[in-house]
Amino acid sequence: xxxxxxxxxxxxxxxxxxxxxxxxxxxxxxxxxxxxxxxxxxxxxxxxxxxxxxxxxxxxxxxxxxxxxxxxxxxxxxxxxxxxxxxxxxxxxxxxxxxxxxxxxxxxxxxxxxxxxxxxxxxxxxxxxxxxxxxxxxxxxxxxxxxxxxxxxxxxxxxxxxxxxxxxxxxxxxxxxxxxxxxxxxxxxxxxxxxxxxxxxxxxxxxxxxxxxxxxxxxxxxxxxxxxxxxxxxxxxxxxxxxxxxxxxxxxxxxxxxxxxxxxxxxxxxxxxxxxxxxxxxxxxxxxxxxxxxxxxxxxxxxxxxxxxxxxxxxxxxxxxxxxxxxxxxxxxxxxxxxxxxxxxxxxxxxxxxxxxxxxxxxxxxxxxxxxxxxxxxxxxxxxxxxxxxxxxxxxxxxxxxxxxxxxxxxxxxxxxxxxxxxxxxxxxxxxxxxxxxxxxxxxxxxxxxxxxxxxxxxxxxxxxxxxxx
Amino acid sequence: xxxxxxxxxxxxxxxxxxxxxxxxxxxxxxxxxxxxxxxxxxxxxxxxxxxxxxxxxxxxxxxxxxxxxxxxxxxxxxxxxxx
Numbered sequence: 001x002x003x004x005x006x007x008x009x010x011x012x013x014x015x016x017x018x019x020x021x022x023x024x025x026x027x028x029x030x031x032x033x034x035x036x037x038x039x040x041x042x043x044x045x046x047x048x049x050x051x052x053x054x055x056x057x058x059x060x061x062x063x064x065x066x067x068x069x070x071x072x073x074x075x076x077x078x079x080x081x082x083x084x085x086x087x088x089x090x091x092x093x094x095x096x097x098x099x100x101x102x103x104x105x106x107x108x109x110x111x112x113x114x115x116x117x118x119x120x121x122x123x124x125x126x127x128x129x130x131x132x133x134x135x136x137x138x139x140x141x142x143x144x145x146x147x148x149x150x151x152x153x154x155x156x157x158x159x160x161x162x163x164x165x166x167x168x169x170x171x172x173x174x175x176x177x178x179x180x181x182x183x184x185x186x187x188x189x190x191x192x193x194x195x196x197x198x199x200x201x202x203x204x205x206x207x208x209x210x211x212x213x214x215x216x217x218x219x220x221x222x223x224x225x226x227x228x229x230x231x232x233x234x235x236x237x238x239x240x241x242x243x244x245x246x247x248x249x250x251x252x253x254x255x256x257x258x259x260x261x262x263x264x265x266x267x268x269x270x271x272x273x274x275x276x277x278x279x280x281x282x283x284x285x286x287x288x289x290x291x292x293x294x295x296x297x298x299x300x301x302x303x304x305x306x307x308x309x310x311x312x313x314x315x316x317x318x319x320x321x322x323x324x325x326x327x328x329x330x331x332x333x334x335x336x337x338x339x340x341x342x343x344x345x346x347x348x349x350x351x352x353x354x355x356x357x358x359x360x361x362x363x364x365x366x367x368x369x370x371x372x373x374x375x376x377x378x379x380x381x382x383x384x385x386x387x388x389x390x391x392x393x394x395x396x397x398x399x400x401x402x403x404x405x406x407x408x409x410x411x412x413x414x415x416x417x418x419x420x421x422x423x424x425x426x427x428x429x430x431x432x433x434x435x436x437x438x439x440x441x442x443x444x445x446x447x448x449x450x451x452x453x454x455x456x457x458x459x460x461x462x463x464x465x466x467x468x469x470x
Numbered sequence: 471x472x473x474x475x476x477x478x479x480x481x482x483x484x485x486x487x488x489x490x491x492x493x494x495x496x497x498x499x500x501x502x503x504x505x506x507x508x509x510x511x512x513x514x515x516x517x518x519x520x521x522x523x524x525x526x527x528x529x530x531x532x533x534x535x536x537x538x539x540x541x542x543x544x545x546x547x548x549x550x551x552x553x
């Protein structure tokens with residue numbers, strides 16, 4: 001269990017600010033490398049956007065919607081076997097929109113068959129497309145956009161563009177105008193084996209990770225908001241939190257990259273050139289969600305694990321972000337999600353812009369949230385006609401909610417666009433001992449991206465800490 | 471460390487990463503990545519383990535020199551001569 005902040009020591013090898021999956025993983029790896037580690041989280045729960053909350057006996061997962069198979073190997077290597085063994089497949093992925101309705105396991109084999117038999121694409125083209133996306137690396141040429149990639153292989157086929165793009169837009173907030181590599185890397189990860197989830201839910205995963213961190217000697221303090229990163233003569237010296245300075249040789253910020261530079265660190269510590277590049281970082285969009293709890297004792301039919309639904313005629317990144325978008329995903333949590341907890345919950349997710357919600361007055365805000373809930377229940381009625389009679393809890397989250405709980409700039413739920421990656425990777429060259437981990441560059445987002453990035457940054461920080469010992 | 475020790479060390483580390491890795495038909499002059507299905511994260515693990523066990527700092531620009539078992543031995547031999 002986390003300890004009170006007053007019990008934290010005065011000095012550590014490394015302090016991690018924030019406990020998203022990236023921060024948790026960096027903390028665990030640095031402890032594994034033998035460093036004395038302190039993890040500070042401002043909220044009362046760990047996990048960052050890997051969040052859950054309880055209402056009337058329901059447990060709602062905020063970001064557990066499905067990750068690629070690569071998570072199995074990653075959890076085995078960087079966490080433990082017990083965590084790895086709880087990863088299970090979500091086999092029923094459903095698309096329903098005016099252009100097509102279909103069910104898939106969302107892997108290369110099934111997609112090949114769908115593209116060939118249903119969309120009438122020659123096998124050769126399909127193979128060429130898969131081969132192109134699976135060979136993409138983050139250091140490859142970024143000038144080609146996803147739109148251009150799709151046009152190259154499936155010209156004019158807006159239906160196929162939708163099939164390929166819609167899930168990834170919900171997974172990482174990317175659009176047709178982002179670099180094709182950000183699409184290719186994430187899409188290929190999913191296509192290797194399909195979509196997976198964590199049995200027992202987010203709460204169980206974070207509990208298991210917390211236990212592993214404690215076993216490895218990491219000191220964890222929640223309700224501990226870091227006010228600033230202390231820098232002297234171009235090197236980090238520690239952090240100030242709850243009015244107290246704690247010394248550290250390395251500081252890893254799992255706060256957003258823009259937050260880290262603009263709010264946590266004295267900007268004068270950075271070079272002009274770096275600040276100029278950092279100012280150009282575009283944060284990704286935020287989200288809206290509607291959480292629906294089914295009354296105890298009631299059941300809902302198996303309509304699929306993940307439903308990509310839309311009544312918009314074609315896929316359009318702007319339409320997906322609109323305040324009144326007609327596109328949303330439904331994540332269904334049947335009792336199998338949490339064995340022993342006999343409940344059904346449904347979470348609807350939409351992409352959304354912070355600006356659209358930011359300036360509403362209270363009355364308007366409450367009204368728009370109610371409309372959001374009504375539209376969601378109307379859409380859900382298409383798949384579960386009697387759903388309104390079974391619901392005993394419903395509430396909505398908006399970009400303002402995400403901003404409140406994560407402190408992310410503009411409530412971003414997908415980190416930054418591509419340029420954020422380079423800033424995150426080079427911040428230690430500006431200030432010795434300062435590292436950043438978190439969703440950046442689109443590819444380092446999602447549960448798998450966040451954990452793997454946590455390992456990459458832990459390697460940097462470990463290298464730095466060991467270099468100090470000479 | 472001798473070249474053979476170094477090769478054993480590398481295989482030991484890979485075994486820790488993937489206990490199902492099969493070394494029986496491993497060709498020491500062919501890329502480890504293709505033969506053992508290693509990805510870029512696995513190579514990062516090898517680098518981190520070498521640092522942990524032998525205080526070796528391997529710069530990112532030298533990662534390609536860890537491509538095959540023999541190239542690992544070539545690269546690490548002078549660095550680990552006193553180990």
